[in-house]
Amino acid sequence: MKYTIGKIELINFKVFKGEKIFELGPGLTLIHGPIGVGKSSLIQSIEYALYGEQLEIKEKIARLSDLINEDSDYAKVGISFLDGKNRLNIERSLVRQKDSARQEIIIDGNKGDENELSKLIGLSDDDFERFILITHRTLEQLAYGSTQRRTVIIDRLFDIDYLDSILRLLPIDAVGKAIDDRKRAIAGAVDARELKQRYGSLEAAKRRAAELREEMERNKAELEKLSAAYGDMLKRRSAIMGKIKDVEAQYRQYIMLSEKLKELQSRGPTSKRSELDVAGEAEVLRAMLMSRLEENLMEAEAQALAKASSMDELLTAMYDSMKRLEERTSEIGDDLRQYKDQSEKSREELEKLRMSVSLMDERIKALEPSVERYRAAEREAGGLPAAKAELERLRARYEEAEREASYKSALSVVISHIRASGDERCPICGSKLEAGALDRIRIDIDEGEVRELRNRIDRLERLVDEMELLHPIYLQYVELEKRAREARDRLEEEINKMERLERAVRDLERKYADLSNFLPVVRERMERLEEAYEEAERVKRMEKIRSELSGLEQLLREHNVNVEEAVRLESELGEVNNRLESIRNRLEVLGSEYMQLETKLSKVESMGIDVENTLKEIEELEGILSRFTRIRDGLLKVQREARQRIIEGLAGEFNSMFKRIYPYGDLGGVAIELEQRERGDYAYALYAIRRGRKVPMSRLSDGQRLTIAISFVLAMYKLIDHKFGFILMDEPLPYVDENVKKALAALLVNILREGITNQVIIATQDSTLMNVISEEAKDTGIGIGTIELGK
Numbered sequence: 001m002k003y004t005i006g007k008i009e010l011i012n013f014k015v016f017k018g019e020k021i022f023e024l025g026p027g028l029t030l031i032h033g034p035i036g037v038g039k040s041s042l043i044q045s046i047e048y049a050l051y052g053e054q055l056e057i058k059e060k061i062a063r064l065s066d067l068i069n070e071d072s073d074y075a076k077v078g079i080s081f082l083d084g085k086n087r088l089n090i091e092r093s094l095v096r097q098k099d100s101a102r103q104e105i106i107i108d109g110n111k112g113d114e115n116e117l118s119k120l121i122g123l124s125d126d127d128f129e130r131f132i133l134i135t136h137r138t139l140e141q142l143a144y145g146s147t148q149r150r151t152v153i154i155d156r157l158f159d160i161d162y163l164d165s166i167l168r169l170l171p172i173d174a175v176g177k178a179i180d181d182r183k184r185a186i187a188g189a190v191d192a193r194e195l196k197q198r199y200g201s202l203e204a205a206k207r208r209a210a211e212l213r214e215e216m217e218r219n220k221a222e223l224e225k226l227s228a229a230y231g232d233m234l235k236r237r238s239a240i241m242g243k244i245k246d247v248e249a250q251y252r253q254y255i256m257l258s259e260k261l262k263e264l265q266s267r268g269p270t271s272k273r274s275e276l277d278v279a280g281e282a283e284v285l286r287a288m289l290m291s292r293l294e295e296n297l298m299e300a301e302a303q304a305l306a307k308a309s310s311m312d313e314l315l316t317a318m319y320d321s322m323k324r325l326e327e328r329t330s331e332i333g334d335d336l337r338q339y340k341d342q343s344e345k346s347r348e349e350l351e352k353l354r355m356s357v358s359l360m361d362e363r364i365k366a367l368e369p370s371v372e373r374y375r376a377a378e379r380e381a382g383g384l385p386a387a388k389a390e391l392e393r394l395r396a397r398y399e400e401a402e403r404e405a406s407y408k409s410a411l412s413v414v415i416s417h418i419r420a421s422g423d424e425r426c427p428i429c430g431s432k433l434e435a436g437a438l439d440r441i442r443i444d445i446d447e448g449e450v451r452e453l454r455n456r457i458d459r460l461e462r463l464v465d466e467m468e469l470l471h472p473i474y475l476q477y478v479e480l481e482k483r484a485r486e487a488r489d490r491l492e493e494e495i496n497k498m499e500r501l502e503r504a505v506r507d508l509e510r511k512y513a514d515l516s517n518f519l520p521v522v523r524e525r526m527e528r529l530e531e532a533y534e535e536a537e538r539v540k541r542m543e544k545i546r547s548e549l550s551g552l553e554q555l556l557r558e559h560n561v562n563v564e565e566a567v568r569l570e571s572e573l574g575e576v577n578n579r580l581e582s583i584r585n586r587l588e589v590l591g592s593e594y595m596q597l598e599t600k601l602s603k604v605e606s607m608g609i610d611v612e613n614t615l616k617e618i619e620e621l622e623g624i625l626s627r628f629t630r631i632r633d634g635l636l637k638v639q640r641e642a643r644q645r646i647i648e649g650l651a652g653e654f655n656s657m658f659k660r661i662y663p664y665g666d667l668g669g670v671a672i673e674l675e676q677r678e679r680g681d682y683a684y685a686l687y688a689i690r691r692g693r694k695v696p697m698s699r700l701s702d703g704q705r706l707t708i709a710i711s712f713v714l715a716m717y718k719l720i721d722h723k724f725g726f727i728l729m730d731e732p733l734p735y736v737d738e739n740v741k742k743a744l745a746a747l748l749v750n751i752l753r754e755g756i757t758n759q760v761i762i763a764t765q766d767s768t769l770m771n772v773i774s775e776e777a778k779d780t781g782i783g784i785g786t787i788e789l790g791k
Helices: 039-051 114-121 125-131 136-144 147-157 161-169 172-185 187-199 202-243 245-265 275-295 299-307 311-381 384-421 447-558 563-605 611-661 702-719 738-753 767-777
Strands: 004-011 019-023 027-032 074-083 086-097 100-107 133-135 669-676 682-690 693-696 726-730 759-764 784-788
Touching: 004 039, 004 759, 027 039, 027 738, 027 767, 039 074, 039 086, 039 125, 039 133, 039 726, 039 759, 100 114, 125 133, 125 702, 133 136, 133 702, 136 147, 136 702, 147 161, 147 611, 147 682, 161 611, 172 611, 187 202, 202 563, 245 447, 245 563, 275 299, 275 311, 275 447, 299 311, 311 384, 311 447, 384 447, 611 669, 611 682, 611 702, 611 738, 669 702, 682 702, 702 738, 738 759, 738 767, 759 767, 767 784
Parallel strands: 027 759, 027 784, 133 726, 726 759
Antiparallel strands: 004 019, 004 074, 074 086, 086 100, 669 682, 682 693
16 A cells, blocks of 8 residues: 555644644545645645655755744644555644754654654655656656756656766866867977978978968069059049940940850850750650650649640659659559568468468378268268167167067966976966967067167167267368368468469569659750750850840940950959959968968977877876776666666656547657767657657647646656655646646546556646546546635
């Protein structure tokens, strides 16, 4: 039996002034009232009685003296726990002492201590708050806490958090820092080695630094010269622009089109292929694709392809069709694998059936001689029941014939005696015999009939005995024949199924091969078609630009604009600008190398440490770091395996609890998995399952998160071994709708009915939740009590 709460006695505890006594029973207890009337205080009094503190005190939100009512200097909490017929009474009293308080424990009327109480209850305060006391805050930590926080909570619950503590004690970071410090201290030596490896010697590195300075100076000089020339060109262009204000827009359009024409010409020589060739190839591909689309019953895609009028629309429709055909190929591939799997299973089943039929045929053949003997006996004697009946009839006839023969024999003896003795009276009955009576008596005894009956009985007995001996074998033979016929029928069905599957596989293989061969060929031709179309468009565009340029050039000449000079100037500006950009980039590269080289040379020149000893220290520290790293990796492996076993033990109950409490069909269940983090270790991850996909907690609503959290806690409560037969809930579901509340009520009734717990105590200000729970518990035989608190 586990402890339930029978009575709570409070004196000046928190908001409760004076003495208050609350009687509780097994089943459901609902504590209801508005904010500030003591619902949570009543729940917290249970934890305080057991552990001498509660969550707010542990987290330094409140002091121990804050548990005493502000109008008093003394408080007391007494709880009666029931364990079957046994009772455990725990009392704690508090006396205010300035800003603190002194407390005393009484256990079953005697003064006790924390160690004694701890042994009695067998559960830590932390574990009590995790799965006995279900508060809104506890649920929020599971629902909204980080992955790290959730992992710490679950590890602590299952007593494997010591692994994380050991991992934190490993001085890997400290050793790594020591290595980095020494490497920084000998950075100059490292730089010296790098300089020697790259430049051959330190002197060569210094010469390279000088060369870099000289090249940078040359580039700077050229940059200044080109910048001046670029400025002059800009002035000349400005002068030209001043002369062509009336046609400036046309001039800029001319320059832009000239650049565009150059860009189009730079793509290579133009092709001679005509638009008719492109259109013809497009129609061929359209027909090829439509044929395959229609074969695969893709009417919508075929119609879209048929309706495409322009080349752009046609290319888009073609690529869409290709995509759908590729998807269809993938679907056929999936179907093919599925059918092959089914075919393989069918083949295995076929072999099993053939083996079974063969074994039954062998057994039937082995039984045939005995069955033939049975049937021969049956042909001679008839069926076994008829043969037995005939045997009984013959035995009765034989007994009658034997009695008759005995009578006749005895009578013959008497007559012979009378004749021999000459008696006138019957020696048996004493009556007087008439004269001549003996002469009239004829006694015929047919001994042949008796022998024949005896022989028939003996023969029939042998036949019946043989039939009775062989009858079980005959029945077994008949049953085997029946099973063999059924097995042959199933074998025939399986052969037909196998043939259908093989035909389906061949058909799918043909379709898959056809599409697999067709698609690459068509894709290649489409790419060539697209290239040809783009080339034709390029030619058309170039011709159009040339025509536009010709018109613009004529207009500009009419306004006395030297087009050739203007274009040449724009070209020169572009070239100079490109050269300036190139020099700037070169200066950036040279400057970067020069700065790195100067920095390393400066470090080398300022070195003042024992490089060799420091390198040895680094080597030793790296060895130590390697050993610690191996230890860490081993601990992480043990931790991962332990967490995996926890998940295996918890996942089923967790999912079952969620399905029972969550009333909607949008989530099919929940899962808990190990998820690898960036630093390489593994943490717990909670997911909901929606249409077979995992949905992380961060993408769920508040109600869904809290429902998952309470399902998790209740699963823990059921799986963990402890002495408490009650659950405490303090506003467990404040954000959810009425359907979830109904589901919670049904779950609470179920866990009480199934014996998961014996008592549930809920504190809430939600009247709807209280009414829903009361309605659900009605007519179930589960006790329900209500504590109404008011101001």
